[in-house]
Amino acid sequence: MKALQVDRKLGRLGLARAMSVLSPGAAARVGPLEMVTIDPPALPAPGWHRVHTHLAGICGSDLATVEGHVSPYFDDWVSFPFVPGHEVVGHIDTPDGPRRVVIEPVLGHAARGFPLPFEGAAPGDGNDYAHLATGRLEPGIQIGFCNSTCGAWAPEFIAHESQIHDIPDAMTDEQAVMVEPTAGGIHAALLTWPVLQGIERPVVAVLGAGTMGLCAIAGLRRYVPGVHIVVGARYPHQMAIAKLLGADEVVRSDELARAVRRATSSHMVGDHLSGGADATIDAVGTSASITDCLRITRPRGRVVLMGMPAEVTVDLTGLWHRETQLVGAYTYGTETMPDGSRVRTFDLAIDTAHSLGFERLLSATYPLDDYHDAIAHAAAAGRRGAVKVAFDLRPRARTRTEKASS
């Protein structure tokens, strides 16, 4: 089958890194991503299924891979060559006919043949990641970064039953492909809760309103009670959608500090607010964004780092002095809700993407063959008025489709 594959070719990675600075999407032409013909992966054990891709999203971490910006940290947590693609809706063939599913891509204990860390654990749960690099599969944190499973930028890949979620008949593929990023956003939103408890009208700032920032806003509004959400967004369409999803105040990114100051009645002392947001979600993940988030978060508040960073340079004196918590938000798993109940993030995400009509966040789809254009579009999504760009591998999809985001 034809699939898009990333291989560890250092020259191409370097070239991609250089080219990505010059032009969005240029890295797709010269970088480590190639269209190849491969055999579908074999099913490694009982409980594994073959998933036929319908739609597969292009994520920020995929772009970082294609553009050669990924941290060396991941060198030992992925296995080359791999087929990217972890935001996916597809189907599994069963004797009763096709079964439409979304995939929770983390290759957890069950998928890798290890005991669960606790009964009913989700793939992302557990406090020891040894299983991600060992077991019956090649290393890989998720489908889409593992040589053994293939990824969703191919007509088919494999997934373990622990990763498979059925979706309602009424849910469209366009909504379903948004489930995975929605789960990431909800997880980040719920990570703010520990520092919000007991505050009558807590303020949470969200810096960045790309796909993940928007999903976090939706998560905050739906699952974090009484929260006042202030969003810094870069593009007009992002601002409009953020407002639609329930943000109380949406400003340009460079106005966020002042908006948070107003919302929290803080002083501005040098570069920092005297108080600030109770929690801030960084949906960008750069030196500048982390610095900004630390500046606008109150002492003993929490910065949830959702955007994937690489190497960054940040002055942490303020973090030390203000005893700020800096918390990563990688994926999802089992959440503890504000009312104390325990819920799978993916269940929340399926309901959210369906209820809120998240097909509105899917701005364009491309056939796999047009991957140069698709990557270029995704890399410039904000500027081009888009949110999520995806590959459409359904049989009828032969041409690109695009729609207004909002």
Place this chain on the structure above:
Amino acid sequence: MPRPGFVLEVDRSTPPLLFWRGENFSLEKLPAGRSRVIYPPEPLPAIDDIDGAIVHALLNPIDSDPLPAQLFPGMKLTIAFDDVSLPLPKMQSPDTRQRVIEAVLDMAAAAGVDDVHIIAALGLHRRMHEYELRHALGDRIYDAFHPRGMLYQHDAEDHDNLAVIGTTDHGEVLEINKRAADSDLVVYVNINSVPMDGGWKSITTGLASYRCLSVHHNGETLQNTRSLMGHRKHSALHTSIWRLGQVLRDHGPKLFQIETTLNTDMFPKPFDFISKREWEWNAKDRATYLATTKSLNRMPVRAARKIFHSIESPHQMTSIQAGETSAVHERTLEHVYRQQLVPVEGQTDILTLGIPFVCPYNPDGIMNPILVMCMGLGYLFNMYRNKPLVREGGVIIMTHPTYREFHPVHHPSYIDFFEQVLPDTTDPVVMGHKWEKQYAEDEWYRHLYRTGNAYHGVHPFYAWYWGAHGQQHAGKIIIVGGDPPTVRRLGFTPASTMDDAFEIASDVVGRAPTITHLHVPALLVADVT
């Protein structure tokens, strides 16, 4: 003998006309046959013996005892003075305030008065920097009084040092600086740059609290102020202030008002060509214009701003009168109008205004977008008596780069106003009801106003209210050369060139509108009949 102001009908031989564009200029050609230019009167001659005139005014006041007769040992004497918001540009040393206050202090010393406080009557304006106080008062006064805590700046948020004098029959509370309220005599030293200033406005705004100011500094009042520079009875603002003045007169401390007027000799060489009538420019003026504009175009705006704010104006005192506030102010207005009034027949469809680098609220600072609105619609539009130069529903065209730039120290709440309030509403009444309280009670703004050099948190609202009548009166407002998103945020229409602006205006005033250009500088008041 200086020539009076006049109205030039533009014909084919009229050269292009000078327009301010912030920290630069442009020459614009106005259509012949239907355009006119209002030129200000030439500067009146200065008083020959200024110090002698000051002493004469103090010894021969209007409707009041001479100043020395009101001074006695053991008394509390407070001298309040107009702040850095005027004159513009700042005048060459010695400043009028220095000369007058030195004369007052000489008389106080002769009378054995040693409890003297000198207060900058800045209302909700920013505190003056030390160099500004030294410029306005001179080193001698500054060094003698400031180190001993006897020269300081009014604080409208220092509730321990404010006192209620009384309430008008309209329920307006007069609350002013406690030291002034408790004084045996308050001497107010004024510079009356425009007819709006002076009189009862001096103390009831300059030494007032926020709650006192807010009763008349609001959208409703300013929308109903139909003549800010003309007849007082048409100004809801001044009507309210005059009511407060009666409370001050009847229940407040004894007052001795000193008002001064300046001529309009505003720019020294090499910028004196700015004030000349364009057809009288000689080769040197044209060369200076070209060299100036080309240089300014090449330099960063910050450098250009520094040059302009360093200008010290040669304007000189044309009158001084002292004594009872109302009587003094009537005399002052005569002098102001003598210098600034220009008879103009009829209104116009389009009024064009060149917006300069400075207005009363950005001395040594940045003319931010809100101040562009304030200067255009609050000040220049209002430079009329009887009726506005532009007809109701007409178009106002301003020229200014209208960059989105703010002075972070002077104008912190302006930035928030631009980012938070203007995207929500540009209606002065709506914003007042919805947003002003939040800005008034913001502790950070309070802190910066009281201890730094920031305008009070509500000041951007006041600047916006100042343009309320002009905003309501005009059918369309266009800014030529402004940053388009910023201009749109103000609720105005951006245009690249003057011709584009006329084209845009044609939707409102048709294809052959009458056009009037208010020539700035200098200051003038159009007496429109």
